[in-house]
Amino acid sequence: MHILIACDKFRGSLTAAEANASIAAGLAMSPLEATATTLAIADGGEGTLDALAGGTAERRRTTIRSPFGDPYEGAWLYDPAAKRAVIELAAVAGHAAAAHKGYDPDVASSVGVGELVRAALDAGAGTVVVALGGSITVDGGAGALEALGARYYDASGAPLIHPAGRGLAAIERVDLSGLDPRAAGLSIVLAADVDNPLLGVRGAARVFGPQKGVRAEDIEAFDAALGHFDAKVAEAGRARLADTPFAGAAGGMMVGLAGIAETTARDGFALVAEHHRLEERIAAATLVVTGEGSLDSQSLGGKGPVAIARMAEAAGKPAIAFAGRLAVGPEALVAHGIKAAFSISHGPSSLEDALAGAREALTHTAAHAFATLAIGRALG
Known part of the structure; x- marks a missing residue:
């Protein structure tokens, strides 16, 4: 018997690789005779x-600016x-930054993303993959574009530095004449976990803004500001993206x-699967x-574990799943290819204790x- 162990992260407690190792340890503790690949x-x-690491890919660190301007690696x-770079927004402009500064969608900038794109160009990259999930910015990618040489001006002709959130509405002119000339030969591939458009009821501000500090009464203003920035970038020579699938991911990063x-967009799981x-x-x-x-209703939309379970079902192979929290019933999971699911939580505990004990809990649950x-x- 050969088992493929392929987990996503257990946020706040285990990386995907650590979760895989815990399940493999549980297999080793059990009487089941099987080999495993993780x-x-x-x-x-x-x-x-982490999912795209390995092979000839090298891990690198570059000093950039955080969403709030602080330098970090x-x-x-x-x-x-392959002359390919991979940038993860969750690591560059993600929620970890908010742990120290809080959420401020009118300030948080994607400038660090652009600085890593520049580092990729320095390294000789022809393709840059940008994983979009987990950002705290609602700047339409203005910071990233600015880091590559774009400049912004208001109605009086005064320069605007690091516009974000509702501040995008003050941009009257986008100047792309100073863009890094090497970018002309670059291909950017967006790896996204959602396909929302930039604007409207499924747009960046309305659906994801509240997770990043946008108040309910300000959603329309943020939506309008993103639409305004999209129009001004288009006036500078790029296509409008207002209704484009994936343009609403990561606070509108596709625009910048x-x-x-x-720039093209792909389903993130499909890219990892390939x-x-x-x-x-x-x-x-x-x-x-x-x-x-x-494992919850969002998972059923095609998040990693459900996506792999669907692939297994199509291949005629059973799939089981482990989760810190099971928030959907067995019928729904079976309908999406997961034949059995196991919660690693076995009694009342604080969130802190549950996260701290996740490794041991996952190993023991897998062993059982x-x-x-x-x-x-x-x-038989």
């Missing part, structure tokens, strides 16, 4: 950097053989990045094991699940 998966959000990947270079040759690995497995911190599977096989 793969870290992600869907374009936090953990995508930003992690990214570079594959010199499309101002830098040719990187890992996941179809081949599922075909070689007897059982697929996956998991994440919370695999022991049950061994009994089932013994009974």
